[in-house]
Amino acid sequence: MGSVRTRYAPSPTGYLHVGGAWSAFFGWLFARHHGGAFILRIEDTDRSRSTQAYEAAILEDFRWLGLRWDEGPDVGGPVGPYRQTERAPLYARYAQELVARGAAYPCYCTPQELDAERKAAEAARRPHRYSGRCRALTDAQRAAFEAEGRRPSLRVRVAEGAEPIVIDDLIRGRVVFDPEHLDDYIIVRSDGTPLYNFANVVDDHLMGITHVIRGSEHLSNTPKQFVMYRALGWEPPAVAHHPTILGADRKKLSKRHGDTALRDYRDQGFLPEAMLNFFALMAWHPEAEREVYSIDELIRGFRIEDVGAASPIFDLEKLTWLNGVYMRRLLEADPDRVVELCEGILRRAGLPVAEDAAGRRYLRGVIDVVGERLKVGRDIVVYGDFFFRDVVFDTGAVAQYLKPQAAPLLAAYADALAALGPFERGGIERALREVCARAGVDARALVHPARVALTGKTAGPGLFELIEVLGRERAVARLRRGAAMAAGEGVEGP
RNA sequence: GCCCCCAUCGUCUAGCCUGGCCCAGGACGCCGGUCUUUCAAGCCGGUAACGCGGGUUCGAAUCCCGCUGGGGGCACCA
Numbered sequence: 257m258g259s260v261r262t263r264y265a266p267s268p269t270g271y272l273h274v275g276g277a278w279s280a281f282f283g284w285l286f287a288r289h290h291g292g293a294f295i296l297r298i299e300d301t302d303r304s305r306s307t308q309a310y311e312a313a314i315l316e317d318f319r320w321l322g323l324r325w326d327e328g329p330d331v332g333g334p335v336g337p338y339r340q341t342e343r344a345p346l347y348a349r350y351a352q353e354l355v356a357r358g359a360a361y362p363c364y365c366t367p368q369e370l371d372a373e374r375k376a377a378e379a380a381r382r383p384h385r386y387s388g389r390c391r392a393l394t395d396a397q398r399a400a401f402e403a404e405g406r407r408p409s410l411r412v413r414v415a416e417g418a419e420p421i422v423i424d425d426l427i428r429g430r431v432v433f434d435p436e437h438l439d440d441y442i443i444v445r446s447d448g449t450p451l452y453n454f455a456n457v458v459d460d461h462l463m464g465i466t467h468v469i470r471g472s473e474h475l476s477n478t479p480k481q482f483v484m485y486r487a488l489g490w491e492p493p494a495v496a497h498h499p500t501i502l503g504a505d506r507k508k509l510s511k512r513h514g515d516t517a518l519r520d521y522r523d524q525g526f527l528p529e530a531m532l533n534f535f536a537l538m539a540w541h542p543e544a545e546r547e548v549y550s551i552d553e554l555i556r557g558f559r560i561e562d563v564g565a566a567s568p569i570f571d572l573e574k575l576t577w578l579n580g581v582y583m584r585r586l587l588e589a590d591p592d593r594v595v596e597l598c599e600g601i602l603r604r605a606g607l608p609v610a611e612d613a614a615g616r617r618y619l620r621g622v623i624d625v626v627g628e629r630l631k632v633g634r635d636i637v638v639y640g641d642f643f644f645r646d647v648v649f650d651t652g653a654v655a656q657y658l659k660p661q662a663a664p665l666l667a668a669y670a671d672a673l674a675a676l677g678p679f680e681r682g683g684i685e686r687a688l689r690e691v692c693a694r695a696g697v698d699a700r701a702l703v704h705p706a707r708v709a710l711t712g713k714t715a716g717p718g719l720f721e722l723i724e725v726l727g728r729e730r731a732v733a734r735l736r737r738g739a740a741m742a743a744g745e746g747v748e749g750p
Numbered sequence: 751g752c753c754c755c756c757a758u759c760g761u762c763u764a765g766c767c768u769g770g771c772c773c774a775g776g777a778c779g780c781c782g783g784u785c786u787u788u789c790a791a792g793c794c795g796g797u798a799a800c801g802c803g804g805g806u807u808c809g810a811a812u813c814c815c816g817c818u819g820g821g822g823g824c825a826c827c828a
Contacts, residue, residue: 265828266828267827267828269827269828299828301827301828302827302828304827305827305828363826365826366826367825367826370825370826371825374825378751381751382751382752383751383752383753383824384751384752384824385752385824409826410826428754428755428756431754431755432754433753433754434753436753437752437753437754437824438753438824439824441825442825442826443826444826445826446826447826449826451825451826451827451828452827452828453828456828471822472754472755472756472821472822472823473821473822473823473828474822474823474828475754475755475822475823476753476754476755476822476823476824477823477828479754497755499755499756499821499822500821500822502820502821504760504761506820506821507821508821508822534762537762537763537777537778538762538763539762539763540763541762541763541764541776541777543764543776544763544764544765544775544776545764545775545776545777546776546777547762547776547777547778564756564763565755565756565757566755566756566757566821567755567756567820567821567822568761568762568763569761569762570761570762571761571762571778571779573761573778573779574761574762574777574778574779575778576778577777577778577779578777578778580790580791584791626790628790628791629789629790629791630790631790631791635790639789639790685787688787699787700787700788702787703787703788704787704788706787707787707788713788713789714788714789715788715789715790716788716789716790717788717789717790718786718787718788719787719788720787
């Protein structure tokens, strides 16, 4: 398959959904595996819901994810344009063709009339089907409707008694549809704009798409589309319908399950590499006993027929774990990227870091001590907020550790740090041990209270490196305040 | 209601096509232990599944049928 061409065709009616990104990823993997082309096509025929801003956002989301397209609305390509609203003449032409071949006919029913029919059928608890009353209109009848000012929509004529439509789905195997259950469906609105099922067929064919990889919600559209391929004398593409991602309640993933837009994950500090790796673990699994894969490994190992047909549930905990794996690797390989990631997150959380070299150095120091604890970028705020603002005390931590007996130790340690020579972790640790030795207590008797005084929490980075990064001045001040709090002096912030 | 799809640990999955190697493997989570100034990470151990019922077969997670459960579709949305 040297000339594989796949596409992802989003509607710019919202941000890129994780389900959409996952779907696109499989199409992209398939194309890359076969050395083919991956195409981005914007399906904006529903003008009331589509916006230019969403289109731009979707492109941005894909760039962030790291999926590059070979042809698309921004880069163009040999079979453009890649935006459906710009392809109107093409749809008009093939709509004409369908009418000329007797495979489509104008329907003068208004949406209100159709709606009434549908409601009547529902009320009678009878399956709703199109009445077919415009199917065999005479020229005179059509002229009469036109004279009334009615603008027709265009319907495809599904031949009666036609052969079953056989779809050999790459994921689901053979699926057979009886055309008996297909209605004459509308392919062009009365305003002349094409509907999904029609535009999709025209575009996929004209763009030379060889493999249509999409969600299973489109499986029942496929026979409708195949009717048109047949009517136009076109060879339909191979199709593969992957399952849809579900939420924890086994319902289609939606807002009530949490974040659904890919950019929500970006904003929380998930890494694109981790997202992609995670995507590869839903409905697919490259190897039986391994979880972490490079993109190249995924491309090499991708087989559409190995994609499962059952719907996976979006497992945020596993994604979080996987992201942690990637964060730790990144910390080794390219710590600057972690710094950059955290900088953005801190700024958005209202804890900005100075943009000069000193600010950057400070943040780098913070990342050095908390970095390996970060599973997701936003963890910098939960584990390291005290580096960027005054301590926010956890009341439980204060109650547990800032007790009167800790007061003299904290005060003595503050004095020791104030008098310490070079302010580095080795000396900082020795100073603590000396204070404890002199008082005849175990190091823990000071370590825990000191942590609470300095960070407000019971958990966090190593105490001595944390103090080094915090700097002498702040550490001493916070320890003194802690001593006062422990002594029961009810101190306010410094 | 009609059409279509799906069904292995709580979750993601391997195994299913080409029955025996599976009293079902890995991972996340959870629980314990270990390391440690805490937490995270790491390491060690544990927990937990073939939806149900019939066949076929010497033998079924694997093949067949039915049921149940879940999902999707049935728009002048995509």
